[in-house]
Structure formats: structure tokens, C-alpha cells
Amino acid sequence: MKPDLFTAPDYYNIDALLSDEHKLVRTAARDWVKKEISPIIETYAQKATFPKHLLKGLAEIGAFGSYIPQEYGGAGLDQISYGLLMQEIERGDSGIRSTASVQSSLVMYPIFAYGNEAQRKKYLPKLASGEWIGSFGLTEPNHGSNPGAMETNFKDKGDYYLLNGAKMWISNAPFCNIAVVWAKDENGRINGLLVERGMEGFTTPETHNKWSLRASATGELIFDNVKVPKENLLPNKSGLGAPLGCLDSARYGIAWGAIGAAMDCYDTALRYAKERMQFGKPIAQFQLQQKKLAEMITEITKAQLLTWRLGTLKNENKASSAQISMAKRNNVEMALNIAREARQILGGMGISGEYSIMRHMMNLESVITYEGTHDIHLLITGLDITNLNAFK
Known part of the structure; x- marks a missing residue:
């Protein structure tokens, strides 16, 4: 096993533009990558397996919801700190950074920004600690660059919403505990639904035979008459x-x-x-x-x-x-x-x-x-x- 001898280039002394907090966040992430990712990542990439044991460490360095307020379990950091965390993690591997990006920007962010207080308190602390892992369901088999044409939909059944459809190329899907799923209501309006693992009709088959992001877990989100509680609708923003x-x-x-x-x-x-x-x-x-x-x-x-x-x-x-x-x-x-x-x-x-x-x-x-x-x-x-x- 080769030692990680990485030295970061800074040709224009950009460090002078960073605060002491920025540098502390970056150093902690860089040291963690050298210790935890570099020694094992080539093996996991060759095996096309996601190193699940890294999830706890990602949470500990603040990579899950770094800019989410501390009252919800986040680190309460600024956007440059978040960027530096992503830089250091991707220096280790893009697939591991993808896991952190999805958790922070595509799962925790919409719950924080578009959810209500009960949803924030229920989900964000679990996601920030790495106890729960999330995924983001937007891309569909027939709709990639044109998400507005999505076919996944839900109907109001009185006591619950009935969700049907499929999403693909979804990072974290095979082992996610919760998915932020974008679907059209009966008026064709796009809304976010929080779908939890264990809901009947919700499955997450893994995508195999990838030549890229081999150390990242990718899969599908399949919804076959999934009954989603009405309190799982993100209430504060809808539309594309x-x-x-x-x-x-x-x-x-x-x-x-x-x-x-x-x-x-x-x-x-x-x-x-x-x-x-x-x-x-x-x-x-x-x-x-x-x-x-x-x-x-x-x-x-x-x-x-x-x-x-x-x-x-x-x-x-x-x-x-x-x-x-x-x-x-x-x-x-x-x-x-x-x-x-x-x-x-x-x-x-x-x-x-x-x-x-x-x-x-x-x-x-x-x-x-x-x-x-x-x-x-x-x-x-x-x-x-x-x-x-x-x-x-």
C-alpha cells in the first residue's frame, strides 16, 4: 500500500483569502481522507463496492449538512467551508464525494428549505449523524435533461398519497433510509415527497456494470402503489x-x-x-x-x-x-x-x-x-x- 504523499497546490496563495475556520475544516477533511480513503479506495473501486464504513467518518468531519444549522444537527458552517469539504473528499474519490453531496445538498437541503419544522426535527439530525442516508429521486428512465416531463406521479387518496413511477441513476439508492422524490400531483404540479425504506411497494435495485464511480452505490427507486403519509409532503415549495x-x-x-x-x-x-x-x-x-x-x-x-x-x-x-x-x-x-x-x-x-x-x-x-x-x-x-x- 503506497503512502498518501499529496501536497495541495496553491500557486496564487489563495489560502490568504480563507479564514482560520476554513483552514481548520479543510485540514480535518484532508487528514481524514489521507487516513481513511486513500489506503482503501483503489481496492473498493476495483471490487465495485461502496465502503460503507466511511459513512460515520464523513459525518464526523461535518460532510453531512455542513451548512445546516446546529439546532438540526448540522455543523452551521458557511458555503466556502462546504466547498472545501467537497474538494478534499473528491481528492480522495468522486464517488465518496457524491455520497456527501447527495446527503447535504439533495436530501438535507430540501428538507431544511422546503420542509416544515416537524420534518426538520424528525429527519435532519439522523441524516447529519449518518444514522440515516438519503437519496434524491429526480432523473427518470425517459427523462434526464428534461425533468419537467417526468412521469412519476401521486394521487390524493384521502388519508394518504398513492405514488407510482421510477427513478434511475440514483446515488445512495441501494442502502438509503429515505428518498426525496419529485413527482407530479393530479394537476401536473411537481412536489417533493419523503419516502422511507420499508414503505410497501418501494424498492431500490442496484445498478451494476459501471466503468465509472465504481466505489459509489448507484441504483433505481421504484414506486409501485406506495402509500405515502400526507405529512411526508414537503409543503414550502413546489414546481420545477x-x-x-x-x-x-x-x-x-x-x-x-x-x-x-x-x-x-x-x-x-x-x-x-x-x-x-x-x-x-x-x-x-x-x-x-x-x-x-x-x-x-x-x-x-x-x-x-x-x-x-x-x-x-x-x-x-x-x-x-x-x-x-x-x-x-x-x-x-x-x-x-x-x-x-x-x-x-x-x-x-x-x-x-x-x-x-x-x-x-x-x-x-x-x-x-x-x-x-x-x-x-x-x-x-x-x-x-x-x-x-x-x-x-
């Missing part, structure tokens, strides 16, 4: 804007997380290039390798500045959906390009499980698609700058 508001939070976390994957690939490639000897000198001394490494650190630095500024806007409640989309799209593309260039620096060793690069590359092929595809985010920016809708 409700799930899209959750996606904004998740996309923001991804923008930070992708930097972590990029930093890990860059750090691995830099160290390898300085140690690998060819033609009597380290390959880092050759111009083409220096070009790759110089471009990597440039792109990482630009992404770090982009997310820091976005984080300050989020803290002030001034970040727009379009700004978040731009950061998510840019940073994931940046990370994927760096993974590919880093793989070339390592040559044949780049495809080996002895190094993290190929795992990051495969994971990022999912990250560039989920929470809004690469192309959809371009259209969101295009709509924002032209005020002309390319979706219709």
Missing part, C-alpha cells in the same frame, strides 16, 4: 424550481470537488515526472512535460479563484444559477483534461490501479454528465447572456 434549487447547491459542491480530483492528478503527475528517469534525466526536465504541468497548475489556479469568488457570492445569497452552472461546467472539464494529461505523463503506469489517475478520469466521465450535462450548462449560460431560450 424546487428540485432545481437543490441542484444549484449540488452543482456548487461539484465545482469545488472537481478541483480536488484535478489537484490529485496534478500532484501525482508532478511527483512522478520528477522521479521517472529517461535519457539520463527526470522526464520533468523535458519541455513537453513541463508544458503539461504548467498548463495544469494554471487551470487549477483559475478554477480555485472561480470557486472562491462563487463561494463568497453564495455566502451573500447573491450567486445565480447561471454562475453556478458556469463553475460546474468549467471545473469538471478542467479536471477531466488534467486527468488525461496526467495519465500521459505516467505513460503505461497511468492506467494502473497503483495510481489514482485512471480512477479519477473514469469518475469524472460521470461527473461531467450528472447534475446537468456539459452541454446543458452551456445552454444555461447562453440563455443568461442572450435572454434567448434554446431549450424550446
Whole structure:
């Protein structure tokens, strides 16, 4: 087992922009990743198994609902702290970050923002502690980038709602205790329902044969005449804007997380290039390798500045959906390009499980698609700058 020698790049002294609390949160997460994720993640990825034993540690470092108020079990941190947590966890593995993102932004956030006080008190402390794990049901077999056309629906049966439909590509689904499910009522209005494991007709088959996010548990949410208590409806927001508001939070976390994957690939490639000897000198001394490494650190630095500024806007409640989309799209593309260039620096060793690069590359092929595809985010920016809708 190779030791985790990761050293984070900070070419523009961006640490000077962070508070002492930000640095403490990041250090705790970074140390935990080095101790708990790095030694085991390649084995779990090769086995395509999710390391469930990490859930308790994720809760302990504040990765579940970091910005949820302490009265509900959250850490009460700001948005930059949340971003730094996602960065450090994805430095370890995108799949583990996905679990934390879903729990925080797609399960805890809608319960906190759209739920009532009874729902907050019932669910949020269990989710913050990791006692319960949640999933987010939006994407359907026939509707990915067009969630407004969803077919999952529920009918008012007097004492309860009757829910039918299916969701797919759902992180945490195989072992979730609760799912935040988006479905249409009898008027075609989208609402959020809290569906608990054990409700009759609710099943979560696992998705197998993935080449990406292999250490993440992915599955389906199937609803076959599920009776959902009326008190499980999220009462404070409905319409498509409700799930899209959750996606904004998740996309923001991804923008930070992708930097972590990029930093890990860059750090691995830099160290390898300085140690690998060819033609009597380290390959880092050759111009083409220096070009790759110089471009990597440039792109990482630009992404770090982009997310820091976005984080300050989020803290002030001034970040727009379009700004978040731009950061998510840019940073994931940046990370994927760096993974590919880093793989070339390592040559044949780049495809080996002895190094993290190929795992990051495969994971990022999912990250560039989920929470809004690469192309959809371009259209969101295009709509924002032209005020002309390319979706219709």
C-alpha cells in the first residue's frame, strides 16, 4: 500500500483569502481522507463496492449538512467551508464525494428549505449523524435533461398519497433510509415527497456494470402503489424550481470537488515526472512535460479563484444559477483534461490501479454528465447572456 504523499497546490496563495475556520475544516477533511480513503479506495473501486464504513467518518468531519444549522444537527458552517469539504473528499474519490453531496445538498437541503419544522426535527439530525442516508429521486428512465416531463406521479387518496413511477441513476439508492422524490400531483404540479425504506411497494435495485464511480452505490427507486403519509409532503415549495434549487447547491459542491480530483492528478503527475528517469534525466526536465504541468497548475489556479469568488457570492445569497452552472461546467472539464494529461505523463503506469489517475478520469466521465450535462450548462449560460431560450 503506497503512502498518501499529496501536497495541495496553491500557486496564487489563495489560502490568504480563507479564514482560520476554513483552514481548520479543510485540514480535518484532508487528514481524514489521507487516513481513511486513500489506503482503501483503489481496492473498493476495483471490487465495485461502496465502503460503507466511511459513512460515520464523513459525518464526523461535518460532510453531512455542513451548512445546516446546529439546532438540526448540522455543523452551521458557511458555503466556502462546504466547498472545501467537497474538494478534499473528491481528492480522495468522486464517488465518496457524491455520497456527501447527495446527503447535504439533495436530501438535507430540501428538507431544511422546503420542509416544515416537524420534518426538520424528525429527519435532519439522523441524516447529519449518518444514522440515516438519503437519496434524491429526480432523473427518470425517459427523462434526464428534461425533468419537467417526468412521469412519476401521486394521487390524493384521502388519508394518504398513492405514488407510482421510477427513478434511475440514483446515488445512495441501494442502502438509503429515505428518498426525496419529485413527482407530479393530479394537476401536473411537481412536489417533493419523503419516502422511507420499508414503505410497501418501494424498492431500490442496484445498478451494476459501471466503468465509472465504481466505489459509489448507484441504483433505481421504484414506486409501485406506495402509500405515502400526507405529512411526508414537503409543503414550502413546489414546481420545477424546487428540485432545481437543490441542484444549484449540488452543482456548487461539484465545482469545488472537481478541483480536488484535478489537484490529485496534478500532484501525482508532478511527483512522478520528477522521479521517472529517461535519457539520463527526470522526464520533468523535458519541455513537453513541463508544458503539461504548467498548463495544469494554471487551470487549477483559475478554477480555485472561480470557486472562491462563487463561494463568497453564495455566502451573500447573491450567486445565480447561471454562475453556478458556469463553475460546474468549467471545473469538471478542467479536471477531466488534467486527468488525461496526467495519465500521459505516467505513460503505461497511468492506467494502473497503483495510481489514482485512471480512477479519477473514469469518475469524472460521470461527473461531467450528472447534475446537468456539459452541454446543458452551456445552454444555461447562453440563455443568461442572450435572454434567448434554446431549450424550446
